[in-house]
Amino acid sequence: MSEIAINEPPKPVYPGTEADDAGFAVYVHWPFCAAKCPYCDFNSHVRHGGVDTMGFADALVRELEFNAGRMAATPQRRVRSIFFGGGTPSLMPPEAVARVINAVGRLWPLDPDAEITLEANPSSVEAGRFRGFREAGVNRVSLGVQSLLDDHLKFLGRLHNRAEAIRALEIANATFPRVSFDMIYARPGQTPEAWREELAEALTLAGEHLSLYQLTIEPDTPFAKLHAAGKFAVPDPDTGRDLYDVTQELTAKAGLPAYEISNHARPGAECRHNLVYWHSGDFVGVGAGAHGRLTLAEGRYATSCERMPEAWRRKVLEHGHGMVTDERLDSVEIADEFLVMGLRLAKGIDTLRYTELAGRALDTNRIADLEEHGLIARVGNRGLRVTMEGFPVLNAVVADLAA
Numbered sequence: 167m168s169e170i171a172i173n174e175p176p177k178p179v180y181p182g183t184e185a186d187d188a189g190f191a192v193y194v195h196w197p198f199c200a201a202k203c204p205y206c207d208f209n210s211h212v213r214h215g216g217v218d219t220m221g222f223a224d225a226l227v228r229e230l231e232f233n234a235g236r237m238a239a240t241p242q243r244r245v246r247s248i249f250f251g252g253g254t255p256s257l258m259p260p261e262a263v264a265r266v267i268n269a270v271g272r273l274w275p276l277d278p279d280a281e282i283t284l285e286a287n288p289s290s291v292e293a294g295r296f297r298g299f300r301e302a303g304v305n306r307v308s309l310g311v312q313s314l315l316d317d318h319l320k321f322l323g324r325l326h327n328r329a330e331a332i333r334a335l336e337i338a339n340a341t342f343p344r345v346s347f348d349m350i351y352a353r354p355g356q357t358p359e360a361w362r363e364e365l366a367e368a369l370t371l372a373g374e375h376l377s378l379y380q381l382t383i384e385p386d387t388p389f390a391k392l393h394a395a396g397k398f399a400v401p402d403p404d405t406g407r408d409l410y411d412v413t414q415e416l417t418a419k420a421g422l423p424a425y426e427i428s429n430h431a432r433p434g435a436e437c438r439h440n441l442v443y444w445h446s447g448d449f450v451g452v453g454a455g456a457h458g459r460l461t462l463a464e465g466r467y468a469t470s471c472e473r474m475p476e477a478w479r480r481k482v483l484e485h486g487h488g489m490v491t492d493e494r495l496d497s498v499e500i501a502d503e504f505l506v507m508g509l510r511l512a513k514g515i516d517t518l519r520y521t522e523l524a525g526r527a528l529d530t531n532r533i534a535d536l537e538e539h540g541l542i543a544r545v546g547n548r549g550l551r552v553t554m555e556g557f558p559v560l561n562a563v564v565a566d567l568a569a
């Protein structure tokens with residue numbers, strides 16, 4: 167039997183080919199927003215002087231072409247999903263979205279039932295634009311509703327109110343076959359009873375998919391400063407736990423159980439794009455600040471692009487791409503990512519795959535210990551998943567297993 171050398175990348179299996187079902191996807195980042203929300207640390211920028219949108223779309227196409235060229239020596243991949251994230255991609259003109267989708271279809275074979283998602287803000291929804299996105303090929307939208315309460319929307323710095331959120335959902339449901347929306351909970355002063363009422367209403371508006379995030383105070387945001395100055399407090403850990411339990415209870419009862427730590431869907435309606443990430447598939451990431459993972463003949467690469475939109479565009483014009491990092495991952499890094507991403511899923515991971523990637527098995531003593539504490543559970547003889555008890559402390563569980 168040949169020995170597997172630690173730290174050497176394993177022999178490539180190419181996600182998105184017939185030999186590997188983890189999938190291949192394209193992520194497109196649109197880095198502009200109408201206003202910056204005080205809690206947000208995504209790569210999003212406000213440009214009061216306007217944006218040369220078609221110029222940026224052309225740069226996105228150029229960067230896609232660069233990536234396709236880079237992959238030319240590897241077996242052909244099929245695109246399972248395209249995701250326009252942001253920022254606020256619903257500020258893009260539909261022609262810009264069409265140009266990018268057409269370029270993807272020209273550069274790679276696109277699955278006939280490929281999922282093509284666009285993130286939208288309720289305030290940038292108007293029916294004409296949505297129809298344009300649909301005509302461009304978008305078949306799923308993810309709306310940033312965040313709350314159904316006007317005073318909470320104001321606190322979150324959102325540009326829309328409750329009525330606009332509900333109207334945006336109506337237009338989305340009438341236009342796209344698949345609709346999801348995001349809510350942020352664990353807001354200051356939010357009680358489990360109040361969240362129960364708001365979530366129950368959200369579930370009456372929900373179709374097949376919901377993303378429910380606990381408010382995180384991200385460093386270097388206006389919320390971080392206000393929070394540090396004692397201007398508001400987030401719910402204490404016990405209340406946070408109760409809010410989480412209410413979330414699991416209500417979504418499960420409504421037929422949208424958690425399939426990932428923050429994502430809920432009717433069985434079969436999971437977000438295929440995110441599943442590519444969580445299954446450690448490959449994805450090309452284009453646009454300012456976008457990340458990618460790409461398996462090439464020499465191994466698996468982690469890429470990231472310049473974050474400042476104008477600097478990114480200049481780089482693309484000069485070099486054909488805006489990448490600022492392009493690192494080959496070693497086998498430990500690949501295996502750790504597989505663990506971090508896969509354990510977010512309710513169904514968990516195949517431990518044999520971890521062993522193949524890492525060149526060593528997970529520590530059975532640590533597994534037994536975490537199992538005894540009720541934080542993880544075995545599934546069959548090879549599977550491992552994080553329990554509902556374990557999800558609130560997922561990072562600690564993963565850190566313990568990976569150590």
Ligand SMILES: C[S@@+](CC[C@H](N)C(=O)[O-])C[C@H]1O[C@@H](n2cnc3c(N)ncnc32)[C@H](O)[C@@H]1O
Pocket residue numbers: 205206207208251252253254285286287288309310311312348349350379380381382383384
């Ligand atoms: C990239 S944002 C995009 C969506 C769109 N720009 C919007 O805001 O409606 C993705 C989602 O992450 C969530 N999010 C962003 N910052 C967060 C934070 N600090 N805590 C919890 N959720 C957050 C929000 O629900 C948001 O809709």
Ligand code: SF4
Pocket residue numbers: 198199201202203206207208210252253254287310
């Ligand atoms: S609109 Fe979305 S991406 Fe833009 S600042 Fe707000 S949360 Fe961040």
